[in-house]
Amino acid sequence: MRFWLRSLQQSSIRYSSTLNQIIDKRLNSELDSIRQAGTWKSERIISTSQSAHIKVEHSTNDLLNFCANNYLGLANNSQIIQAAKNALDKYGSGLSSVRFICGTQTIHKQLEQRIAKFHQREDAILYISCFDANAGIFETLLKEQDYIISDELNHASIIDGIRLCKAKRLRYKHKDMSDLELKLQESFNDKNENIIRLIATDGVFSMDGSIAPLPDIRRLADKYKALIFVDECHATGFFGPTGRGTEEHFQMTGNIDIINSTLGKALGGAAGGYTTGPKALIDLLRQRSRPYLFSNTLPPSVVASAMKAIDLIENDTSLPGRVLENAKYFRTEMQTLGFQILGDSHPICPVMLGDARLASQFADEMLKRGIYVIGFSYPVVPKDRARIRVQVSAAHSKADLKRCIDAFAEVGRQFKVIK
Numbered sequence: 001m002r003f004w005l006r007s008l009q010q011s012s013i014r015y016s017s018t019l020n021q022i023i024d025k026r027l028n029s030e031l032d033s034i035r036q037a038g039t040w041k042s043e044r045i046i047s048t049s050q051s052a053h054i055k056v057e058h059s060t061n062d063l064l065n066f067c068a069n070n071y072l073g074l075a076n077n078s079q080i081i082q083a084a085k086n087a088l089d090k091y092g093s094g095l096s097s098v099r100f101i102c103g104t105q106t107i108h109k110q111l112e113q114r115i116a117k118f119h120q121r122e123d124a125i126l127y128i129s130c131f132d133a134n135a136g137i138f139e140t141l142l143k144e145q146d147y148i149i150s151d152e153l154n155h156a157s158i159i160d161g162i163r164l165c166k167a168k169r170l171r172y173k174h175k176d177m178s179d180l181e182l183k184l185q186e187s188f189n190d191k192n193e194n195i196i197r198l199i200a201t202d203g204v205f206s207m208d209g210s211i212a213p214l215p216d217i218r219r220l221a222d223k224y225k226a227l228i229f230v231d232e233c234h235a236t237g238f239f240g241p242t243g244r245g246t247e248e249h250f251q252m253t254g255n256i257d258i259i260n261s262t263l264g265k266a267l268g269g270a271a272g273g274y275t276t277g278p279k280a281l282i283d284l285l286r287q288r289s290r291p292y293l294f295s296n297t298l299p300p301s302v303v304a305s306a307m308k309a310i311d312l313i314e315n316d317t318s319l320p321g322r323v324l325e326n327a328k329y330f331r332t333e334m335q336t337l338g339f340q341i342l343g344d345s346h347p348i349c350p351v352m353l354g355d356a357r358l359a360s361q362f363a364d365e366m367l368k369r370g371i372y373v374i375g376f377s378y379p380v381v382p383k384d385r386a387r388i389r390v391q392v393s394a395a396h397s398k399a400d401l402k403r404c405i406d407a408f409a410e411v412g413r414q415f416k417v418i419k
């Protein structure tokens with residue numbers, strides 16, 4: 001008898017016969033097929049704070065963590081924790097409300113102003129996550145007559161956000177500017193002066209660590225009277241010389257029309273997302289964006305921790321440099337060993353393995369050596385493009401990086417991935 005049935009019988013939970021039938025015929029068979037495909041994702045349970053050095057349940061060993069989006073190592077920064085505690089004391093644990101009813105406090109407005117200033121934009125609007133920011137933007141901005149032109153490898157939240165809007169959808173091949181131009185031409189045949197053509201792209205692609213060619217996209221956007229939307233989740237706070245993101249990396253700060261990003265990665269790692277751009281757009285989002293209108297406001301402690309993270313980044317411009325230097329060292333050493341690392345100069349370093357089972361076994365072997373990395377396989381990445389995505393942080397020391405590289409060398413030889 002299956003474990004879940006046994007535990008159900010021992011508990012007082014009683015499901016209807018319809019639900020039992022659906023669990024048995026549909027859910028369990030889908031779960032079995034995921035297991036059989038070798039793509040089952042299990043969660044390791046961390047028993048410490050998020051950091052470069054962590055512990056997981058059922059192990060007393062210290063693990064070196066290479067799979068967090070904790071790019072600047074701020075997730076357990078003492079100043080950020082203190083700022084969150086102060087906000088808890090002063091503003092309480094939460095607002096029990098959405099923003100427009102009674103969920104806006106002084107610090108929510110302050111953080112929006114800080115974010116807008118950080119990106120050199122007119123205004124910003126907070127969400128409970130960037131997933132929500134992406135769910136809100138397209139439906140609010142675009143109508144039936146408009147066009148949304150999207151990179152095929154955009155993040156799931158952009159894809160879902162686009163599904164919610166009624167605009168005509170065109171998809172261009174990943175970072176392929178000729179294909180983008182074809183799609184723009186298609187939308188340009190529509191001579192309606194009033195339509196919006198919006199190009200949507202990740203600034204940095206989370207699975208590949210590759211960077212959207214924003215200068216080329218800008219050139220095409222101008223030629224075909226299009227706007228540009230960029231998701232900066234994997235760039236804000238650390239990419240570009242002062243951490244302003246992909247547009248700063250390309251020395252084109254202020255040239256992207258709309259930016260969405262997260263507070264849940266480099267900016268303290270708690271949670272939250274935002275849109276920043278022209279005031280009229282932000283005003284419209286406050287009136288119409290459904291995840292903003294119908295979901296709870298960000299907890300004050302989270303707002304305060306993000307604000308402190310921005311303080312730290314603005315006051316210590318060496319922080320972004322540190323993570324990029326670590327990424328460069330890791331990439332160079334791994335490539336010298338013979339590993340194929342995707343992407344450009346970014347701390348997302350995907351070590352390509354191809355086979356899903358190999359990626360998962362490789363990650364298990366790394367764990368035995370005290371290195372916590374995760375194998376990514378279909379449907380998170382395309383079939384036969386399984387990989388281990390290493391994420392380097394400013395919190396890693398050179399010794400941490402070297403331990404990780406040595407373990408890769410050992411396991412790589414064991415599985416004959418390298419010589």
Ligand code: PLP
Nearest residue numbers: 129130131155206233262264273
């Ligand atoms: N966009 C990208 C590119 C992401 O990688 C993520 C998170 O993984 C999101 C959006 C969603 O961000 P959040 O965790 O703030 O919802």
